[in-house]
Amino acid sequence: MKIRALIFDLDGVLVSTEHNHFIAWQKTAQTLGIEFTEVHNELLKGVSRIDSLKKILELGKKVISEDYFNQLLQEKNNFYLESIQNLSQDHLLKGVLNLLVKAKNEGLKLAVGSSSKNAKHILQLVGIMEYFDTIIDGNDLTFPKPHPEVFLKGAHLLDCQPDECIVFEDALSGIKAAKEGRFIAIGVGNPTLKNETQLYLDDLTQFRLEDYA
Ligand SMILES: [Mg+2]
Numbered sequence: 001m002k003i004r005a006l007i008f009d010l011d012g013v014l015v016s017t018e019h020n021h022f023i024a025w026q027k028t029a030q031t032l033g034i035e036f037t038e039v040h041n042e043l044l045k046g047v048s049r050i051d052s053l054k055k056i057l058e059l060g061k062k063v064i065s066e067d068y069f070n071q072l073l074q075e076k077n078n079f080y081l082e083s084i085q086n087l088s089q090d091h092l093l094k095g096v097l098n099l100l101v102k103a104k105n106e107g108l109k110l111a112v113g114s115s116s117k118n119a120k121h122i123l124q125l126v127g128i129m130e131y132f133d134t135i136i137d138g139n140d141l142t143f144p145k146p147h148p149e150v151f152l153k154g155a156h157l158l159d160c161q162p163d164e165c166i167v168f169e170d171a172l173s174g175i176k177a178a179k180e181g182r183f184i185a186i187g188v189g190n191p192t193l194k195n196e197t198q199l200y201l202d203d204l205t206q207f208r209l210e211d212y213a
Contacts, residue, residue, distance in 0.1 A: 134154060
């Protein structure tokens with residue numbers, strides 16, 4: 001079947017804000033008097049905000065009240081939002097801009113499907129907002145990935161069937177969501193996905209649109 005749309009996860013596929021999350025968690029850990037390095041940060045990859053804070057508390061063997069826990073979650077997000085103000089087109093991942101331009105020229109529809117509540121803000125900061133026909137973000141969702149809701153909503157808004165859409169994802173939960181929704185799932189930038197998808201790419205420069213369109 002001919003592909004009619006491309007749906008992209010945001011973080012780790014289009015743009016990398018991993019370092020911004022790390023710095024924000026490091027500040028939060030500092031408030032708690034807990035040492036938190038890049039090595040510790042590996043434990044938080046693909047982990048939700050709530051579970052990330054739980055892991056940091058485990059690291060420092062600390063127990064805190066629920067109120068303080070919630071306050072720290074809010075503070076972490078504030079640190080993060082502050083730090084992404086400096087994002088620019090330089091923070092786009094390799095191959096992104098070329099693929100978006102090429103896909104647009106081919107007449108494909110484009111969407112972002114992200115759990116992040118900050119997705120639109122980030123797309124604006126890196127200057128690629130205008131390429132997308134629709135953006136589904138954490139504010140539109142009832143069920144987190146691996147539930148396919150995010151991608152199904154995207155396909156619906158693009159007026160496409162799932163098997164007419166390619167989903168690009170860097171997280172296992174996202175690949176599971178895409179497969180569950182019967183999309184064509186392509187893993188990007190995360191070698192642990194190599195055995196989870198028909199196609200794995202180190203980055204989007206390796207994607208050959210002409211094989212699908
Ligand atoms: Mg991601």
